[in-house]
Amino acid sequence: MLELRGLTKRFGRLTAVDDLTIDISPGRVTGFLGPNGAGKTTTLRMALGLVKPTAGTATFDGKTYRQLAIPMRQVGASLEATSFHPGRTALNHLLTLAPPARVPDSRCMQVLEFVGLGPGAKRRVGQFSLGMRARLSLASALLGDPPTLLLDEPVNGLDPEGIAWMRRMLRALAAEGRTVLISSHLLSEVYQTADDVVILSRGRAVYTGSLVDLESSGQRVTVVSTPDPPAFARLAARLGWQLAGHPEGYAVSGPTAAEIGDAAAGAGIVLHQLATRSDSLETAFLALTEGQGSIR
Amino acid sequence: MIPAIASENRKFFSTRIWWILLLCMVAYVAFVVALIAVVIHFAEGVGAPQGTIGTPYSLPASMAYVFPATIGALAITSEYRHQTLTPTFLATPRRGIVLGAKLIGAVPIGLVLGVMASLTALAVGGGTLGLLGDDTSLGLASSWRDLVLGALAMAMWTLIGLSFGALVRSQVAAIVILLVFSQVVEPILRMVPMGVPAMSHVVKFLPGAAGEALAGGGQVYGVGSVEGVVGLPAWGGALTMAAYVAVFAVVGYVVSMRRDVT
Numbered sequence: 001m002l003e004l005r006g007l008t009k010r011f012g013r014l015t016a017v018d019d020l021t022i023d024i025s026p027g028r029v030t031g032f033l034g035p036n037g038a039g040k041t042t043t044l045r046m047a048l049g050l051v052k053p054t055a056g057t058a059t060f061d062g063k064t065y066r067q068l069a070i071p072m073r074q075v076g077a078s079l080e081a082t083s084f085h086p087g088r089t090a091l092n093h094l095l096t097l098a099p100p101a102r103v104p105d106s107r108c109m110q111v112l113e114f115v116g117l118g119p120g121a122k123r124r125v126g127q128f129s130l131g132m133r134a135r136l137s138l139a140s141a142l143l144g145d146p147p148t149l150l151l152d153e154p155v156n157g158l159d160p161e162g163i164a165w166m167r168r169m170l171r172a173l174a175a176e177g178r179t180v181l182i183s184s185h186l187l188s189e190v191y192q193t194a195d196d197v198v199i200l201s202r203g204r205a206v207y208t209g210s211l212v213d214l215e216s217s218g219q220r221v222t223v224v225s226t227p228d229p230p231a232f233a234r235l236a237a238r239l240g241w242q243l244a245g246h247p248e249g250y251a252v253s254g255p256t257a258a259e260i261g262d263a264a265a266g267a268g269i270v271l272h273q274l275a276t277r278s279d280s281l282e283t284a285f286l287a288l289t290e291g292q293g294s295i296r
Numbered sequence: 297m298i299p300a301i302a303s304e305n306r307k308f309f310s311t312r313i314w315w316i317l318l319l320c321m322v323a324y325v326a327f328v329v330a331l332i333a334v335v336i337h338f339a340e341g342v343g344a345p346q347g348t349i350g351t352p353y354s355l356p357a358s359m360a361y362v363f364p365a366t367i368g369a370l371a372i373t374s375e376y377r378h379q380t381l382t383p384t385f386l387a388t389p390r391r392g393i394v395l396g397a398k399l400i401g402a403v404p405i406g407l408v409l410g411v412m413a414s415l416t417a418l419a420v421g422g423g424t425l426g427l428l429g430d431d432t433s434l435g436l437a438s439s440w441r442d443l444v445l446g447a448l449a450m451a452m453w454t455l456i457g458l459s460f461g462a463l464v465r466s467q468v469a470a471i472v473i474l475l476v477f478s479q480v481v482e483p484i485l486r487m488v489p490m491g492v493p494a495m496s497h498v499v500k501f502l503p504g505a506a507g508e509a510l511a512g513g514g515q516v517y518g519v520g521s522v523e524g525v526v527g528l529p530a531w532g533g534a535l536t537m538a539a540y541v542a543v544f545a546v547v548g549y550v551v552s553m554r555r556d557v558t
Contacts, residue, residue: 042558049389050382051556066389083382085311085374092310093383099302100387140383 001026002047002148002179006056009042009203016042018203019056024181026147029174031194031211032183035289039203040183041079044150048077060148072101076141077150083137086126090117090136093125094143101144111139116165130157138166148179155189167193187285201289214284222257225249225273226264235267248273300388300397304371307380308405313370318412321363325416328359333424351433352421354442356413357449357511361504362478364409364450366471368402368457373467381557391553395545398458406454410447418443438512445530446511452537456503459541462548478504500527503540509533 002024009017017039024030034040045051047058049065057064060075068074084093094108112121115135120128125136134157141149154170155163170193174180184190190197197214199207207214225248226232236243236252241260244251249272252260257276264271308314329352336352372395375381388394418434425432433439457474464470482504489496499505510533528536 045556045558048386050385051558068389071389072387077386079382080379083379085307085378085380087311087313088307089310092306096303096306096310097383097387099299099306102299 001061002058002150002181003062004043004047004056004058007043007046007053007058008055009039009046009051010054016203017046017053020200020203020205021056022198022205022208024179024198025196026179027174027177028195029170029180029182029190029193031187031190031197032181032200033187033190033197033285034185034200036185038185038200038289040185040200041152042203043200044077044079044152044181044183047150048075048079050079070100070102070144072097072144072146074144074146075148075150076144076146077152078134078137078141078154079152080137084125084128084133087124089122089124090128090132090139091121093136094139097140097143103144107143111142112136114142115139131159131162134158135162147177149173149181151180151182153184154182155184163189187282199285199288206288207284221276222252222255222260223248223250223273223275224252224260224264224271226269226271228269231267231269232264235263235269239263297393297397297400300393301401303384303387304397304401308371308401311374313374314367314405317363317367318409321360321409322412322416324363325356325360325413326420329355329417329421330424333421333428333430336425337428337430351436351439351442352425353414353417353433353439354446354508354511355421356410356417357446357453357507358504360413361450361453361507362474363413364406364454365457365460365474365478367409368406368454368459369461369464369470369474370467371398371402371458372461373465373470376465377467385557392549395462395549395553398462399455399541399545402454402458403451406451407447409454410450413450414443414447417446442512448534449507449511449537452510452534452541453507455541456537456544459544459548463544463552464548465552501536503537506533506536506540510537 004020004022004024007017007020008015020039020043032040032043042051046053047065060068065071065075088096090112091108094112095105098105098108109118109121112118115138117132117135117139120132125133128136134154138151138154141151149170151170155166158166170180170182174195182190182193187197191211194211196210197207198205199214223246224232229249232250233243236250239255241255242253244253255263257274261271261274332352332355375384384394385391388397422432422434457470460474461467461470464473482502485502486499486505489499500509506528509528510530512530527533
């Protein structure tokens with residue numbers, strides 16, 4: 001169980017993480033979502049004692065990361081796929097971590113094989129592809145067999161097969177009762193993996209809960225094609241519908257397809273397409289994080 | 297602390313830079329010692345009384361200390377450069393322990409470097425003097441003392457480099473400063489007492505002068521060459537070097553190591 005309480009980080013005048021209070025529960029995969037610059041990585045780094053919070057606390061079963069007796073046995077973290085010395089082999093990278101993780105050296109080869117890096121164990125990390133670095137980063141997180149995993153953009157750089165493998169593995173780890181938190185800036189990346197999501201926008205949690213609930217809260221979008229777009233736009237304005245541009249015409253949010261069809265027929269507007277889209281989850285995500293650009 | 301030291305030890309030996317720098321150091325010491333042995337031969341040939349020129353055995357700590365200093369600095373600046381501080385601090389979140397483990401772990405490494413340098417000075421220096429038919433001075437206790445304390449001085453330089461790296465963080469900046477200071481700045485400062493004798497009381501505390509004092513050197517840039525001015529005793533040199541390590545390490549910990557790792 002990871003508990004964030006009022007976690008806040010300011011860099012000068014910029015508030016990167018703003019009063020975050022969240023519980024991340026064991027036995028589930030939690031997706032930590034938000035656009036780039038929303039504060040995901042800063043939050044994870046604060047939880048891991050790498051960045052000092054301006055205010056608030058992050059605790060694992062009541063202890064801060066620095067208070068953990070053998071941190072790598074309690075929390076496995078992979079932050080980015082660049083934290084390796086390029087001249088060190090994959091196996092040697094893990095061997096440097098084995099003593100403080102208090103695991104036998106044999107465990108290093110074991111986790112490398114588990115993440116599919118057995119054949120590359122004696123190669124220098126400088127020769128690794130981004131996908132192999134992602135796997136090595138995961139291997140470091142798993143080295144201490146920890147009950148909690150914090151993974152920042154874990155599928156970054158993985159090929160489709162690797163992504164499918166990562167999903168299965170994260171599900172399996174959560175099924176064993178572990179706390180699994182994965183961050184991503186793409187909802188589609190965690191959609192098939194996460195049970196819960198925390199959506200971050202400008203450092204604030206704008207949604208915390210299950211994916212199912214988020215999906216049903218999403219606004220309905222209906223795509224409309226018409227040979228007379230100006231007439232349809234006037235109709236939408238008169239009825240107060242929200243209209244957005246769409247490659248096939250307009251995306252209308254608010255009314256049902258039946259309401260749109262009836263109103264168009266009443267106004268004598270011909271429609272060529274009237275389709276309710278099932279991308280309501282993505283829509284909800286975009287609505288929650290709307291207008292947030294990257295922090296520069 | 298012991299697991300953290302084991303981790304540092306593995307980090308050191310799992311990249312190639314240590315033996316590249318070790319080979320460079322041995323080659324450089326061999327070159328300098330052979331050169332000075334030849335100079336001693338010809339100086340005595342033109343009438344300098346035997347023994348007044350000195351011996352080549354204390355030379356590593358005078359001329360080659362930049363190698364252990366660089367190896368020490370790399371032990372911490374490469375972590376900043378390759379962002380490996382993140383896994384390091386995840387494994388050992390208490391940063392004072394990380395710095396302590398690096399310093400303790402560097403002691404045996406520095407001693408090995410020092411012993412290699414002294415063995416090279418012994419073999420090449422003694423060998424060259426012997427081949428030229430000169431007195432190798434190996435009958436003198438002071439030659440052996442220089443070799444042993446010279447190895448200690450090189451170990452101290454490893455620690456100075458490491459703690460300096462902890463303060464500076466940037467690998468390029470640390471190495472450039474070490475090179476410029478050791479090869480240009482300190483040699484110039486060491487000449488100041490020739491004009492202003494009173495300055496020798498300051499100059500003898502420069503790190504290179506302290507290292508030479510420990511190793512029994514001093515004939516190269518000459519703190520002791522000004523009339524009536526004595527350099528530090530060996531123990532004073534050792535304490536001065538230890539003070540540099542302590543100041544750099546404490547300031548480095550407070551100013552650099554406690555920063556956010558982003």
